[in-house]
């Protein structure tokens with residue numbers, strides 16, 4: 383049977399939701415007998431995360447090496463490529479998170495493989511297999527195929543649904559990578575943990591993003607309240623980050639994060655193409671802008687022409703009434 387690797391990324395003790403999405407999707411392939419699925423974790427990974435992953439994959443391989451304790455693109459790519467080569471795998475899959483976007487292309491280079499990045503759908507049953515990825519700022523969904531294997535694929539978070547873990551319990555294996563120290567060019571000086579309990583923007587089901595129309599950092603409290611009522615996260619346009627109203631970590635767009643939540647609320651932002659490329663595959667887009675001609679309305683499923691300072695609190699109050707959050 384052909385082999386497929388899924389790179390497992392964890393946040394704290396938990397596997398990332400985007401990893402579980404991939405494992406949920408690929409478990410169907412394993413059940414159908416079309417692929418043997420191995421989940422691969424690098425360096426430190428908690429027992430709890432491993433247990434969760436074993437409910438989805440045929441095998442979990444922990445690649446061990448002291449040089450993998452801290453993330454470096456060189457160490458991760460060398461270790462993953464070495465394991466993929468040894469196992470003669472057909473596909474290496476990872477969620478298109480910040481880290482995976484950094485090291486999966488390097489992994490592809492080491493394997494001499496092609497890469498399809500930020501994929502939003504996969505035609506597993508197509509011959510040859512097809513991979514859909516948005517191009518030209520999301521204006522064109524391109525359908526790619528590979529002419530040779532192995533191949534590397536990164537998948538946009540929220541592209542696949544999370545299924546509950548099954549009754550299976552895959553096999554646990556450790557594999558020593560033997561990463562060469564002289565290949566590591568990155569030095570980790572310090573690690574900053576993001577605040578606990580903050581919902582990850584790339585994995586949130588709903589996002590409320592504020593633009594320059596929010597006028598000041600303190601007005602983002604209005605968006606925090608709306609996001610809390612939705613159980614979602616707050617994003618920012620680049621103008622907002624440049625003005626230091628929000629952290630760079632919150633930025634959505636070409637030079638920020640690519641997100642694909644079920645609901646995206648764009649509040650007081652114009653809809654510049656560099657922003658839209660990071661959110662246009664969202665399920666439902668609601669734009670709030672006082673300018674009826676704002677470009678963002680061209681991408682929105684629903685639009686409210688009005689002042690964010692009035693519309694957002696009214697929405698929050700109504701939601702709280704209905705949901706009791």
Ligand SMILES: Cc1cc2nc3c(=O)[nH]c(=O)nc-3n(C[C@H](O)[C@H](O)[C@H](O)COP(=O)(O)OP(=O)(O)OC[C@H]3O[C@@H](n4cnc5c(N)ncnc54)[C@H](O)[C@@H]3O)c2cc1C
Nearest residue numbers: 593594595619620635636637638650651652656657672690
């Ligand atoms: C290489 C490159 C990369 C970039 N990467 C990114 C990126 O990753 N992410 C990103 O966002 N941008 C990015 N940009 C910048 C991008 O081109 C835009 O400049 C930016 O997105 C504009 O931010 P904005 O919509 O918040 O501000 P503006 O364009 O100034 O829009 C503000 C909007 O708020 C509305 N408004 C004002 N007051 C109110 C109110 N009271 N109520 C309701 N609406 C109101 C206005 O009508 C206007 O539409 C990039 C640019 C370049 C060149």
